[in-house]
Amino acid sequence: MAVSVPLAVLVLLSLGRVGWSHAEPPRDSFREELVITPLPSGDVAATFQFRTRWDSELQREGVSHYRLFPKALGQLISKYSLRELHLSFTQGFWRTRYWGPPFLQAPSGAELWVWFQDTVTDVDKSWKELSNVLSGIFCASLNFIDSTNTVTPTASFKPLGLANDTDHYFLRYAVLPREVVCTENLTPWKKLLPCSSKAGLSVLLKADRLFHTSYHSQAVHIRPICRNALCTSISWELRQTLSVVFDTFITGQGKKDWSLFRMFSRTLTEPCPLASESQVYVDITSYSQDKETLEVNPPPTTTYQDVILGTRKTYAVYDLLDTATINNSRNLNLQLKWKRPPENGYIHYQPAQDRQQPHLLEMLIQLPANSVTKVSIQFERALLKWTEYTPDPNHGFYVSPSVLSALVPSLVAAKPVDWEGSPLFNTLFPVSDGSSYFVRLYTEPLLVNLPTPDFSMPYNVICLTCTVVAVCYGSFYNLLTRTFHIEEPSTGGLAKRLANLIRRARGVPPL
Amino acid sequence: MAATGAVATDREVVRGKRAALFFAAVAIVLGLPLWWKTTETYRAPLPYSQISGLNALQLRLMVPVTVVFTRDSVPLDDQGKLPFTVVHEREIPLKYKMKIKCRFQKTYRRALDHEEEALLLGSVQEAEATLAQPNEQVEGSLTVYVISEHSSLLPQDMMSYIGPERTAVVRGVMHREALNIIGHRIIQVAQAMSLTEDVLAAALADHLPEDKWSSDKRRPLKSSLGYEITFSLLNPDPKSHDVHWDIEGAVRRYVQPFLNTLSAAGNFSVDSQILYYAMLGVNPRFDPASSSYYLSMHSLPHVINPVESRLGSSAASLYPVLNFLLYVPELAHSPLYIQDRDGAPVATNAFHSPRWGGIMVYNVDPKAYNVSEQPVRVEVDMVRVMEVFLAQLRLLFGIAHPQVPPKCLLSGPKSEGLMTWELDRLLWARSVENLATATTTLTSLAQLLGKISNIVIKDDVASEVYRAVAAVQKAAEELASGHLSSAFAASQEAVTSSERAFFDPSLLHLLYFPDDQKFAIYIPLFLPMAVPILLSLVKIFLETRKSWKKPEKID
Numbered sequence A: 001m002a003v004s005v006p007l008a009v010l011v012l013l014s015l016g017r018v019g020w021s022h023a024e025p026p027r028d029s030f031r032e033e034l035v036i037t038p039l040p041s042g043d044v045a046a047t048f049q050f051r052t053r054w055d056s057e058l059q060r061e062g063v064s065h066y067r068l069f070p071k072a073l074g075q076l077i078s079k080y081s082l083r084e085l086h087l088s089f090t091q092g093f094w095r096t097r098y099w100g101p102p103f104l105q106a107p108s109g110a111e112l113w114v115w116f117q118d119t120v121t122d123v124d125k126s127w128k129e130l131s132n133v134l135s136g137i138f139c140a141s142l143n144f145i146d147s148t149n150t151v152t153p154t155a156s157f158k159p160l161g162l163a164n165d166t167d168h169y170f171l172r173y174a175v176l177p178r179e180v181v182c183t184e185n186l187t188p189w190k191k192l193l194p195c196s197s198k199a200g201l202s203v204l205l206k207a208d209r210l211f212h213t214s215y216h217s218q219a220v221h222i223r224p225i226c227r228n229a230l231c232t233s234i235s236w237e238l239r240q241t242l243s244v245v246f247d248t249f250i251t252g253q254g255k256k257d258w259s260l261f262r263m264f265s266r267t268l269t270e271p272c273p274l275a276s277e278s279q280v281y282v283d284i285t286s287y288s289q290d291k292e293t294l295e296v297n298p299p300p301t302t303t304y305q306d307v308i309l310g311t312r313k314t315y316a317v318y319d320l321l322d323t324a325t326i327n328n329s330r331n332l333n334l335q336l337k338w339k340r341p342p343e344n345g346y347i348h349y350q351p352a353q354d355r356q357q358p359h360l361l362e363m364l365i366q367l368p369a370n371s372v373t374k375v376s377i378q379f380e381r382a383l384l385k386w387t388e389y390t391p392d393p394n395h396g397f398y399v400s401p402s403v404l405s406a407l408v409p410s411l412v413a414a415k416p417v418d419w420e421g422s423p424l425f426n427t428l429f430p431v432s433d434g435s436s437y438f439v440r441l442y443t444e445p446l447l448v449n450l451p452t453p454d455f456s457m458p459y460n461v462i463c464l465t466c467t468v469v470a471v472c473y474g475s476f477y478n479l480l481t482r483t484f485h486i487e488e489p490s491t492g493g494l495a496k497r498l499a500n501l502i503r504r505a506r507g508v509p510p511l
Numbered sequence B: 001m002a003a004t005g006a007v008a009t010d011r012e013v014v015r016g017k018r019a020a021l022f023f024a025a026v027a028i029v030l031g032l033p034l035w036w037k038t039t040e041t042y043r044a045p046l047p048y049s050q051i052s053g054l055n056a057l058q059l060r061l062m063v064p065v066t067v068v069f070t071r072d073s074v075p076l077d078d079q080g081k082l083p084f085t086v087v088h089e090r091e092i093p094l095k096y097k098m099k100i101k102c103r104f105q106k107t108y109r110r111a112l113d114h115e116e117e118a119l120l121l122g123s124v125q126e127a128e129a130t131l132a133q134p135n136e137q138v139e140g141s142l143t144v145y146v147i148s149e150h151s152s153l154l155p156q157d158m159m160s161y162i163g164p165e166r167t168a169v170v171r172g173v174m175h176r177e178a179l180n181i182i183g184h185r186i187i188q189v190a191q192a193m194s195l196t197e198d199v200l201a202a203a204l205a206d207h208l209p210e211d212k213w214s215s216d217k218r219r220p221l222k223s224s225l226g227y228e229i230t231f232s233l234l235n236p237d238p239k240s241h242d243v244h245w246d247i248e249g250a251v252r253r254y255v256q257p258f259l260n261t262l263s264a265a266g267n268f269s270v271d272s273q274i275l276y277y278a279m280l281g282v283n284p285r286f287d288p289a290s291s292s293y294y295l296s297m298h299s300l301p302h303v304i305n306p307v308e309s310r311l312g313s314s315a316a317s318l319y320p321v322l323n324f325l326l327y328v329p330e331l332a333h334s335p336l337y338i339q340d341r342d343g344a345p346v347a348t349n350a351f352h353s354p355r356w357g358g359i360m361v362y363n364v365d366p367k368a369y370n371v372s373e374q375p376v377r378v379e380v381d382m383v384r385v386m387e388v389f390l391a392q393l394r395l396l397f398g399i400a401h402p403q404v405p406p407k408c409l410l411s412g413p414k415s416e417g418l419m420t421w422e423l424d425r426l427l428w429a430r431s432v433e434n435l436a437t438a439t440t441t442l443t444s445l446a447q448l449l450g451k452i453s454n455i456v457i458k459d460d461v462a463s464e465v466y467r468a469v470a471a472v473q474k475a476a477e478e479l480a481s482g483h484l485s486s487a488f489a490a491s492q493e494a495v496t497s498s499e500r501a502f503f504d505p506s507l508l509h510l511l512y513f514p515d516d517q518k519f520a521i522y523i524p525l526f527l528p529m530a531v532p533i534l535l536s537l538v539k540i541f542l543e544t545r546k547s548w549k550k551p552e553k554i555d
Helices: A071-080 A123-138 A183-191 A200-204 A260-264 A323-327 A457-481 A494-506 B002-039 B048-055 B076-080 B113-119 B124-131 B178-193 B197-203 B247-265 B301-311 B366-370 B382-396 B420-451 B459-480 B484-502 B515-554
Strands: A028-038 A044-054 A082-091 A109-116 A171-176 A215-226 A234-246 A277-283 A294-297 A302-308 A311-319 A335-338 A346-350 A360-364 A397-399 A403-409 A436-442 A446-448 B058-069 B084-091 B099-110 B142-147 B160-162 B167-171 B226-235 B241-244 B267-276 B285-287 B292-295 B321-327 B336-338 B350-353 B357-361 B376-379 B408-410
Touching (some): A028 A200, A044 A200, A071 A082, A071 A123, A071 A215, A071 B267, A082 A123, A109 A123, A123 A171, A123 A183, A183 A215, A200 A277, A457 B002, A457 B515, B002 B515, B058 B178, B058 B420, B084 B178, B113 B124, B113 B142, B124 B167, B142 B178, B160 B178, B178 B408, B178 B420, B226 B247, B226 B301, B247 B382, B247 B420, B301 B321, B321 B382, B336 B357, B350 B382, B357 B382, B366 B376, B420 B484, B459 B484
Parallel strands (some): B058 B099, B142 B167, B160 B408, B226 B267, B241 B376, B292 B336, B321 B357
Antiparallel strands (some): A028 A044, A044 A234, A082 A109, A082 A215, A109 A171, A215 A234, A277 A311, A294 A335, A346 A360, A397 A446, A403 A436, B084 B099, B160 B167, B285 B292, B350 B357
């Protein structure tokens, strides 16, 4: 786009002025919502939902004019005759045991399932083309979806939206578990939002925070829904959802308190002017087993109670379109504090950086008497770069020993001693009082076997095969080309000559 | 006993030699060709000589011109010579390897009765309406009517008239050299209506050397089977502006008729979208004198790129996209004007970027801000917008303003905004461009195959190449015989086939197969097998030489 030319010459066109047909009420609407749930484990889950609804028959109209609904997806629906499309990208795994049931879970990696209209003749071809186009739109490797990882489920994955008949021939389902989700998938996803990431809840979607989380799942769901209660005509609904789980222990230095700014490094400043509804829900249901209570700041104007996923929940509701919510302080930074701080403990964790810095985990724990405490750390075996392997990689790789430093209460109260006068072996570690003494224990170093690839295997096979062939060939060749003739048994060999030499030296005639 | 032993040994030696020679022969006669055959890259035969012949192709563009003489247009003795045919041929000077000749084949005939009557009418428009039978006229052909010198059909000072269809009117003359003079005028008019040098130069802009045409010529969109036209309304400030545009009506009323006439040149699809919070990449400057903001001309190239990432590529088709953006500046930066090179505001407040599309800045009427409540509702005046966008669309397609010869009257535009002969001219240019593209593609493929030996040519790729070569030749023939529409269709087929062959993924299958890996795999097998054969061959050779030398010594 190097050259731009101002348009100076205008061709006069005989365009008649035509009176304006009065603009009809907007046929599309946009709602956004953020649910923040403090999880039982102390983590915090944030679930965004953006819903664009369009009252239009996408597949029947020739010329398509888009307003809030993204053009890229709209064209897909009409070109490939889609009835439903569900696409999710997920990093991490939702741990139901610690985090409770999710609003919507998705498998790790990329998941795509699509219902086609029954007018589609070659479903497999459309499916292949669609996955290629989607891989272009979302910068993902969906183009690796082929017949080897595509299935047509017959019982599960019923259409979520409006459907007359469910012939499973028109359903395709594929998962790519290896897909790594990163910023390049989030950026095109954000571009589909009407307010992009400039206003409203989408301001919070800052990539470097969203991917420093224990769980990240973004999804796109397109489905037809009823336009009105009688369901005389259909509308299209696009739901973009994003769920993240923040590990507040890491970011918050061991405290379970959080605020919007601490999680997203942004605060809410203005509502999206295109949204008809823009709300933040904060789960303030107290967990009775912990006897802890929550305090939300600023105090909510309304609360919302309902039975969600089988339990009664209470939510504090903040409406961004309500001018009072934001106008007080020009921005909205929700904060949540736990009234009774958690147990006196200290955890310092410094994550490793690849090839630069090791992991460091320090914990201050008060151990109960007569108990066994196990600290276990999970690790993954990874392949190194091939130049980084030691000459004997099968020996294993060492992990440095853990250190246990403790003040052990002394059985016998020791007298406070004179620092300078006492023997040297007694004064290495300073002890404040005589009731306890200091010990530092080390564990054994750990020897970990890393997977070692056989670098030369293919070449070895080739060489070995070739050698076998060459040896067979060589002996065969020798057998055929060499001439064999019977050697006359010679009258004496080396022994005879040696004997003659000795005989000559002795002056005896040779043999 | 010893003698028989020696004979037996000799026989053994000879047998051994023969065995060694046989081994060598098998290895050379059977082994080498087998190895060669199993490891060679498959390459179907291609018409290399025909492809290199395409470079020297002579394009002869024939424009059939029918010249119709009315009763008093030329002296009587000249009228007696009618009907006859004159051919006027001229080479179009371009720095291009293809020689392009333009050939006007003028068929002179007398006017028929109904034509005489029509040309006696009061005005050109009426005459045209009576004469008009556009279905009869072939694409690319022209009809020129020669009227009498004193006819009142044209204004007195005008010598000729170019109509919106494929017709023109030329004033006759009573002179001894009448036919020559008229013939010259006809050529002038016909050139304006069909082929001129700059039209072809713009079409071939990609294939010509950079110096002459690149900078000042507006490069039109590359020829393609179809085009996608996207209208986008950019509203960077939805808090202050609630912009509405009746794009559906505007497309139906203004864009679709224009595209229907253009449909011979390709398939078109139109869509539109509204993008919020889409900013320009450049901060406009404030002009205190007029208390307005402006974008200077040198900053315009930087405007497009940041917007483009929001436009969204067209996911559903492979055709090139033309973007037309209507930008409603945010409240803080309005009114916003575009300045030209001299610093004066551009009247249309729009600019276009060749091969990409156009941008128009639409300022909100300042009176609208008197209403206190925000956002302000803005209804876009689509007539004003579409005038600009259609003018830009013409420029992007390379439909430039014709160079009218002196004293020539040009008819007003048709309601669709495109004259029939302008469409013909576009088709000429596109056909030539397609032929040039197809030839270049085929030549590059042939060159590439000569340079890189690892490229596989499958049979279907080869058949595409044959099809492309045949289509190029057919298009050239059709152009020479004046059949424009079939020539255009053949040239499109040539481009499609040649590109399909060139970009076929099967060409690359064996491309990344380095030689050192090949040797690493061959040596463990070939070395132990070849060494004994070679050694025994050397031994046999030495022995034979010795046995030849021995008899000499005896002599």
